[in-house]
Amino acid sequence: MPEIAHHMPAAVVGIDIGGTKIAALLVDGQGEILARGVVDAPAREGGRAMADAAAALARELAADAGRTLSAVGVGAAGVVDHETGIIRAASETFADWAGFPLGDELSARLGAPVRVENDVNAFLLGELDHDDSGDDVLGVMLGTGVGGAVVLDGQLRHGPHGAAGEIGHTPGYSDIRCTCGQIGHLETLASGTSIGLRYAERSGETGLTAREVADRARAGDAVAADVFAAAGRAVALACASAAGILDLDRAVIGGGVVNAWDLLLPAIEAALVTDSPVSGVRLEIMPATRGSDAVALGAAAAARRAFSGLGAGAHDPSELEGATL
Numbered sequence: 001m002p003e004i005a006h007h008m009p010a011a012v013v014g015i016d017i018g019g020t021k022i023a024a025l026l027v028d029g030q031g032e033i034l035a036r037g038v039v040d041a042p043a044r045e046g047g048r049a050m051a052d053a054a055a056a057l058a059r060e061l062a063a064d065a066g067r068t069l070s071a072v073g074v075g076a077a078g079v080v081d082h083e084t085g086i087i088r089a090a091s092e093t094f095a096d097w098a099g100f101p102l103g104d105e106l107s108a109r110l111g112a113p114v115r116v117e118n119d120v121n122a123f124l125l126g127e128l129d130h131d132d133s134g135d136d137v138l139g140v141m142l143g144t145g146v147g148g149a150v151v152l153d154g155q156l157r158h159g160p161h162g163a164a165g166e167i168g169h170t171p172g173y174s175d176i177r178c179t180c181g182q183i184g185h186l187e188t189l190a191s192g193t194s195i196g197l198r199y200a201e202r203s204g205e206t207g208l209t210a211r212e213v214a215d216r217a218r219a220g221d222a223v224a225a226d227v228f229a230a231a232g233r234a235v236a237l238a239c240a241s242a243a244g245i246l247d248l249d250r251a252v253i254g255g256g257v258v259n260a261w262d263l264l265l266p267a268i269e270a271a272l273v274t275d276s277p278v279s280g281v282r283l284e285i286m287p288a289t290r291g292s293d294a295v296a297l298g299a300a301a302a303a304r305r306a307f308s309g310l311g312a313g314a315h316d317p318s319e320l321e322g323a324t325l
Ligand SMILES: [Zn+2]
Pocket: 168, 169, 170, 178, 179, 180, 181, 182, 185, 187
């Protein structure tokens, strides 16, 4: 017989909502992983279908582990209002996602307070969780696009428009048109998509993924190696600029392109020699270590911190402050 709910220990679920998958981790009060699961994301069926799928996954993990949910954290693709849990803008992959009140919809389904963060913010929190040294850090996600996030004084910096840390769309790295329509952004060299495109322009061979370009580079293809060197140099310069402005000593680089860290690293190291911050503080640029768990872990961490002062069953996150490391 299952125990009745109020005798069960509590746990926090972190949910990573992307365009193709919804992944979730159930974690205890110390952040240890109790259970994990993944389902297909019904992104084309609309926000309610996404919330249904995420809530069903969270419920299943909690039930299997014999836990109640004390809080829910979400790392969601798109521009997120973390104070209201509403998705502000999203790519066309997601039907009926912009404007969707994800936080309230999940809270109603799961009976627990919900914290929603942008997925790149959650990624950075996930990489820093349990790491006391990570007080002032830039996070850069090299995926389909290039996302960014920044933690200052141990706190995720959202900015007045929720766009703090968005280094992927800062200019000066090339003369190539970006996915956003502007010219020369970091994303034009460093996203997985861009790596395939830049290789195609120079080799005449179209349609290769970043992973396939990496395989070519490792097999001795000089053009492929050059494309990764350009990406690595651009990422390093972006990190050095951010470090110079914000006095950061660390940047964590995640996303699928980091599978080619061996190809990025020589250019990163070379750029750090020639373009290190004038503060003289050594900037460390390191690859992410938590892989596909980082977003869900960071989402859970954000929820734990946001709701740590609340008793079980509290629903109103509106008066709570930002996630603190
Ligand atoms: Zn751009």
